[in-house]
Amino acid sequence: MKLMMTTVLLALCLSVPLYAQVNTDSLEARLPQVEGAERLAVLAFFIYSRYRLRTRANLALQSANEQISHKNEENEHLLLNILPEPIAERLRNGEEPIADAFAEATVLFSDIVHFTQFSSRTPADDLVDMLNGLFSAFDDLAFDLGVEKIKTIGDAYMAVTGLPVHRADHAEVMVEMALGMLAALDRFNAERGMSLEIRVGINTGPVVAGVIGKHKFIYDLWGDAVNTASRMESHGVSGRVHVSGSTYERVKDRYAFTCRGVIDVKGKGLMETYLLEEQSVASPVASG
Numbered sequence: 167m168k169l170m171m172t173t174v175l176l177a178l179c180l181s182v183p184l185y186a187q188v189n190t191d192s193l194e195a196r197l198p199q200v201e202g203a204e205r206l207a208v209l210a211f212f213i214y215s216r217y218r219l220r221t222r223a224n225l226a227l228q229s230a231n232e233q234i235s236h237k238n239e240e241n242e243h244l245l246l247n248i249l250p251e252p253i254a255e256r257l258r259n260g261e262e263p264i265a266d267a268f269a270e271a272t273v274l275f276s277d278i279v280h281f282t283q284f285s286s287r288t289p290a291d292d293l294v295d296m297l298n299g300l301f302s303a304f305d306d307l308a309f310d311l312g313v314e315k316i317k318t319i320g321d322a323y324m325a326v327t328g329l330p331v332h333r334a335d336h337a338e339v340m341v342e343m344a345l346g347m348l349a350a351l352d353r354f355n356a357e358r359g360m361s362l363e364i365r366v367g368i369n370t371g372p373v374v375a376g377v378i379g380k381h382k383f384i385y386d387l388w389g390d391a392v393n394t395a396s397r398m399e400s401h402g403v404s405g406r407v408h409v410s411g412s413t414y415e416r417v418k419d420r421y422a423f424t425c426r427g428v429i430d431v432k433g434k435g436l437m438e439t440y441l442l443e444e445q446s447v448a449s450p451v452a453s454g
Contacts, residue, residue, distance in 0.1 A: 252330050253385055267373075268373050269372050270370060271327065271373050273340075274323075276367070277364065278364055279404045285321075296358070300351065301318055308343065311342055317386070322399075323347075337417050344407040365403065366408065367397065367402050369394040370416055398410055401432070408439060409423070414439075423442055426441055
């Protein structure tokens with residue numbers, strides 16, 4: 167009898183999908199071999215077994231959904247570490263390629279003076295640790311000021327203000343970023359017993375920004391204003407912030423500068439440029 171009941175119960179369980187809607191009449195129709203109390207016992211055990219199985223299945227489904235949700239949050243966090251939020255949203259919506267023209271933005275480049283010589287005598291692990299520590303300090307500063315970091319290339323750090331969301335004070339914010347980078351480097355040197363120096367170059371002008379390609383994409387910038395900012399850095403002075411005339415005109419009432427006069431800038435020709443003094447004329451710019 168027990169064997170028969172077990173066999174009937176197993177056949178019953180296999181014949182009814184776990185989440186199918188069932189009623190007593192349909193179940194009894196599947197039990198022609200079992201009568202009386204045994205019939206009721208099989209039905210009761212079947213209902214209890216289905217309850218247990220569905221409870222376990224629901225818990226497993228809930229756990230899987232929680233894992234998926236957690237993974238989606240991790241992916242979202244990773245995406246927003248790579249791209250500005252408005253650009254990430256456009257990519258999620260299937261827009262590609264992304265390219266936007268901005269009439270005016272301010273671009274910054276910095277690099278470490280004599281980095282090639284420094285790297286040739288520094289173990290790889292120590293070199294990466296040093297760059298990570300310094301650039302992380304720059305990243306924190308950029309986040310606090312609302313500056314958009316674009317990328318690092320070797321020992322170079324590139325950032326922009328005024329996009330992807332326009333802000334009228336983009337030039338002032340970038341000057342604050344540059345001053346903050348010099349201060350962060352001083353703290354970094356003091357903490358690590360080092361004597362690193364950086365050059366910083368800034369320029370303001372029209373740029374194109376966007377995301378192109380299919381693999382390992384980044385939010386990048388193009389245009390003459392970007393090239394000029396790079397030249398301001400490469401033609402700059404160690405430990406100073408070197409700005410173009412276009413940036414100077416937008417911030418000269420807030421900050422003190424020393425005019426370098428007219429210099430010959432590679433690929434640009436003769437340009438009048440300026441070196442930023444460390445003390446600002448007005449109060450610091452608030453984060454956007």
